[in-house]
Amino acid sequence: MKTQFIPETILYTGDQLCSHWAYEQYDLQGDSIVSFVGPCDVGKEKLVDLADRKRNKIIYSESMLHFIVEHFDLDLEKTIFRQKLLVVILMEKLMNRLHSSVIQRFGDDLFDGDRKLTVSIATLTPVSTKIHAGINISSQNTPVKTRGLIDYGLDPRELAEAVMNQYEVELMQTLMARAKVRGMP
């Protein structure tokens, strides 16, 4: 599992969910989690989430902290569990920094009261499964009520590094957990 924070601003368009994006852009070969800051603007035809597409939902944010994960297996159900784990880690890291339980998870989204903090999707490519999770930095001009890291006074990069390190640790624990239990009859 390779982790990397990209310091350049990158517009998230959904193209980052294509296979090998991290390899082609940043030479990260194999399973990886990459993070960067940038606006989010996914046109309808780029929407991976067909439920959003049906409802003409707009995914837009002036500035978000993005995570792009790629696992080179084809078990989408397993990657949806990994996606939940990534969102949970994000929630926990926020709560630790805010010393508050105000952040709540509904499915794969985080909320502060009725204000939405995140977007997230998991999908698959011909060779891998991929996750996008984004958390608002700015809460300005969003199509629904939101809050962002600026509202909490949190540093995106510090948060990104903490989330990526924890994600890497948890996946390693998962592999190790598999290797420490005897079978039952």
Place this chain on the structure above:
Amino acid sequence: MKTQFIPETILYTGDQLCSHWAYEQYDLQGDSIVSFVGPCDVGKEKLVDLADRKRNKIIYSESMLHFIVEHFDLDLEKTIFRQKLLVVILMEKLMNRLHSSVIQRFGDDLFDGDRKLTVSIATLTPVSTKIHAGINISSQNTPVKTRGLIDYGLDPRELAEAVMNQYEVELMQTLMARAKVRGMP
């Protein structure tokens, strides 16, 4: 996914991790999550966790709220992700009831400061994968510093029902999430 709270007190010995326990005892056929209250006393030879066995760790509690989960597939890695999800749900339900972020997750365990609240393991049988998660009700006479539901004034059964319902909902969401995304190139 079947869910059931068993009102009788049951001693948790590790035998509940055998395959078909819920079917043989409670006629719950198929994937299930069952909950009950009872002491926890797992002898060394019954320990599923070889890391615990190597360190002669004792798993003992006068009274715990137990969850026993069975999924009829053989992907232990996936069930370890489900185990993490179950522990997260337990954490979230505690925080909602306590209006506090004092509960923290380290791997598959929940803590309140340096006091341990839970035990948990995932393993497999010849026909299924299984999870046990237990949260202390009593914090008396435990081998390490603990807290329990009594210390928080929480009702085990109400918590159990909330956790089981949420687990069922999240697994259903997982299946549905798999069915709403288009593949990427």
Place this chain on the structure above:
Amino acid sequence: MKTQFIPETILYTGDQLCSHWAYEQYDLQGDSIVSFVGPCDVGKEKLVDLADRKRNKIIYSESMLHFIVEHFDLDLEKTIFRQKLLVVILMEKLMNRLHSSVIQRFGDDLFDGDRKLTVSIATLTPVSTKIHAGINISSQNTPVKTRGLIDYGLDPRELAEAVMNQYEVELMQTLMARAKVRGMP
């Protein structure tokens, strides 16, 4: 497993084998079996079956009862077994209604003597596996000798509901059968 009979006439072209067709058209999310009545006209370039394409086989019927099945896993071999099961259910429901064993199955096709009743294929998409099975309503103007439901005096919708209900029941039984056997040494 969701089941639905669509009362509108729909031209079957092969496009119904694309992923999420039932979700996008009828809001059926997850595994589903959908049935409708309509002509069948699959152009050569739409043929999924490469054996048919090599032999320039034409798939055409003035009116058929169609079944479209989608399972959100990627095990094509398993879905070919499901396809066989669907064709068998269709055979059994016909025999029950005709009180006769005149209908015979050869591979995935049903025949009445040398007259062909059905077409069927199983394939996969990036996110799912899919089945199409169609049984002639009309036996007029077909490229090979056929019989259809009109020839038997059978009501398409009644048959469709019976087949879909039985398919749903059998898949549920399959899940339950997995959960009632102990492993052998």
Place this chain on the structure above:
Amino acid sequence: MKTQFIPETILYTGDQLCSHWAYEQYDLQGDSIVSFVGPCDVGKEKLVDLADRKRNKIIYSESMLHFIVEHFDLDLEKTIFRQKLLVVILMEKLMNRLHSSVIQRFGDDLFDGDRKLTVSIATLTPVSTKIHAGINISSQNTPVKTRGLIDYGLDPRELAEAVMNQYEVELMQTLMARAKVRGMP
């Protein structure tokens, strides 16, 4: 896929569901279907079917035609589909010989009216999945109302060979069907 009819009379006790039975007894290495004639007497502790065990069901027949199938993979769900296919083949071969649709399938059992013809189970071993299907030859002294091949004047061995050949053909078709379809978008 190896097929073999064993001409000796063999008592079916459930032990034939152990892994490698065909290899150890008849030197058939790899996937196989074996058939033989003999009584059926499965003691409660040998019952693989926990539903039967719970209901104290007795599996007894003075003489049955037995089929033992072994597939060296661990996907029990897939083998339950194969089991359904085996039972369907048995039904079809009976109907062809009886020129009648009197035989009906309910789940994995065949009936003639209210008389039961067959028993069947699918399970797994540490290295394989296994199927047992048995059809009564004698209908005398059975715990429920039954019919057997004697009642129909059918030759067990001829039927066995036809069933095994058809099973082998259908599994080969399954592999080939997987290799003749293009993927859909």
Place this chain on the structure above:
Amino acid sequence: MKTQFIPETILYTGDQLCSHWAYEQYDLQGDSIVSFVGPCDVGKEKLVDLADRKRNKIIYSESMLHFIVEHFDLDLEKTIFRQKLLVVILMEKLMNRLHSSVIQRFGDDLFDGDRKLTVSIATLTPVSTKIHAGINISSQNTPVKTRGLIDYGLDPRELAEAVMNQYEVELMQTLMARAKVRGMP
């Protein structure tokens, strides 16, 4: 597993890695290994190997012996092991004919000292996994230092038949090996 040597000269362009190539061109349905002689000229946009594409590596040979393998499952990791096995078989058959250990394998490539003999890749399609392995016949005008079968005085077709037969035997052994071991506790 079907094996076939195609006596016509065929230009290898990478298109042979598409699914069903052996079926559409040579009517070989199911798992297959096909061999032929011809130049190798893979344009950059046809490169399957993204590492090569990043480095602008040219894959060019005036004449090569090519092997195209297709397996109708979707486990790319397993097919990468099969690819290694194919390259090993090629190495062993060369050494047997040369009575020398001068041929060495580095990863999936064969070398004679600093001269490269082979190219190889494994990838997947929507319905199958595929392998290409090519060994130089001519060593003229190659972008890197190479040796070819002409330099060793070896007959391509004789080598091709030996390699394909051995590949088929080893895959059969693999299936049989799976069926001769008891499980361990």
Place this chain on the structure above:
Amino acid sequence: MKTQFIPETILYTGDQLCSHWAYEQYDLQGDSIVSFVGPCDVGKEKLVDLADRKRNKIIYSESMLHFIVEHFDLDLEKTIFRQKLLVVILMEKLMNRLHSSVIQRFGDDLFDGDRKLTVSIATLTPVSTKIHAGINISSQNTPVKTRGLIDYGLDPRELAEAVMNQYEVELMQTLMARAKVRGMP
């Protein structure tokens, strides 16, 4: 992947094929390859290879270099490919040191003319797959004609380290190879 050479002499009895042996004995958690020197004496009832057991084959050597591999997945076919790779690596390392192509592989065994050098088996446990490969150090008093490392003047530990390092490298390459290819249509 953890690799370790154990300097103590250990009698190989087949018990080392049990799950978690490397973890329980040497605290190596997760996938591992362990090597040690010691006699080989596997009683008939410990034989994992049922083909050997049927033929009353004796597995005995006064001194062997042993490799024990454990992978925490349940795909025995894949581990049989890994076993072939391990035996190939052993062959290649021998040839490099002997500057000779005298060593030949037949299936999973290495030979020098008609003298056998190795034994090897792959099997599975409830939680993992395992490989044993052993190469004779002594060729004295073996039940068949053998050669051993002493006959070649090779140092077991040096060979063991080279083999284990190469095995680790090749498995890493396999993971990386999976992550560098685009899918084909």
